[in-house]
């Protein structure tokens with residue numbers, strides 16, 4: 118394998134920009150193997166999800182689809198994971214790529230760091246085609262744009278922006294720490310970057326430039342205050358902006374790009390992550406966050422104006438035990454905020470809520486009341502239970518039996534989602550006391566919901582099974598057996614050829630397995646096969662392996678394998694016969710007697726074989 122790369126130039130003393138000559142670059146196999154041997158999949162995944170041990174496996178709620186009963190399994194012996202609900206699976210690299218929405222080289226980089234494997238002498242290249250190839254370019258562009266905006270904040274043009282920051286009492290330390298800038302009036306960024314040789318297409322992909330309907334390109338941000346958006350590692354993935362006139366919309370962000378995914382993005386996390394001990398504070402806007410930081414409250418992030426998403430909650434869960442949401446006086450007490458909090462229950466993340474006085478946002482509040490008072494508010498945060506009950510009590514008249522029933526149903530609909538049985542019981546006790554309703558009546562309601570849920574689940578399972586193709590079942594089982602037992606590989610080598618597999622991807626994997634002298638550990642196999650461009654490789658392998666019962670002994674496995682081989686041959690024979698039949702019919706239609714009698718002979722021959730020598 119050739120690692121051909123040249124270091125072009127040092128850019129702003131920040132990144133070494135590497136240009137890769139040739140099509141793709143691979144990490145040397147030894148490096149990947151080394152990382153895999155050191156990284157434990159259970160440990161890596163448990164940073165993201167709470168894993169529960171069951172037998173030899175660990176299970177969790179799948180992060181890649183919505184579910185209420187865990188079907189996401191991690192196998193520590195084989196170092197793979199698989200979800201029986203959505204079919205996603207693979208090794209530790211696959212998991213990181215999917216979970217973090219990153220490319221293979223990026224996953225390698227992260228794991229290398231975590232496991233202490235030194236890859237600094239290798240320049241990150243790319244194995245995957247597509248988006249990941251432009252990733253380094255986009256980082257580079259964002260870095261250039263940030264420096265450009267920062268520069269304009271200090272020039273004559275940036276006067277209005279500077280005045281605005283002064284009015285909002287943002288210190289100059291914060292301005293430089295968060296690298297706040299100003300996007301000037303005219304289309305300058307476009308020219309600036311084009312002069313440096315960047316193609317328009319790339320600038321559009323970076324979200325810095327907009328293409329108008331008449332075909333003209335424009336800077337996305339014009340006359341705006343600019344907040345660079347950092348990822349948790351501190352690299353710039355996009356930009357937030359605020360208008361300086363009083364027009365709407367006040368805030369405009371970068372569009373979704375390869376680097377920037379708004380639904381999982383949290384502003385300030387790159388700084389906050391070093392200060393989060395137990396709680397993380399979540400506010401809405403940039404300026405709220407800056408105010409908190411300025412007052413020395415560092416464990417805070419901003420969710421950029423919209424309701425928190427499930428993905429954002431999952432990101433926060435990695436860093437904090439509990440999230441404290443601070444709502445503006447206007448946002449608190451709204452139906453939408455209760456729904457948002459409901460997500461925390463579903464994700465099993467403890468949440469606290471602080472309601473600010475009407476008309477005040479966190480920025481105004483902390484400046485008005487000071488740090489001490491603000492921290493007191495945080496310490497007295499309501500938990501979800503109190504918050505929702507308060508909200509409902511304000512809408513319903515608890516003296517009325519009907520309203521009381523509605524409120525208790527509403528509360529139960531949340532409480533029953535709590536995964537922790539002890540916690541749930543504690544809340545039921547509290548609810549019973551608060552509403553003066555007997556505990557068993559509340560449990561009865563929970564039981565009803567549980568029954569409903571089970572029914573729904575059953576329905577879902579039925580439709581799920583129906584949707585999974587039973588096609589290639591024997592090929593999948595056989596591959597699974599080959600992946601776990603050396604003996605099965607020898608058996609297949611004696612009796613089947615890779616091109617006898619009707620599923621092309623399985624055939625490719627089998628070809629690879631048969632070509633190797635020694636058995637390769639499963640999780641490494643996925644990496645070795647990545648170059649073969651097999652569709653759905655990771656999930657295919659994990660699903661094949663996971664179709665097998667752990668407890669099978671070798672003899673049983675061999676007998677299942679021989680059975681699969683027979684079925685594969687039989688199916689191949691049936692397909693062959695069907696094909697011949699069609700060709701005979703068409704020959705007869707064309708009255709081509711020579712051909713049709715030739716085909717008939719062939720048909721007879723196949724019919725008389727057991728499929729081994731077609």
Ligand SMILES: [Zn+2]
Pocket residue numbers: 179180181182189200201202203204205
């Ligand atoms: Zn899933």
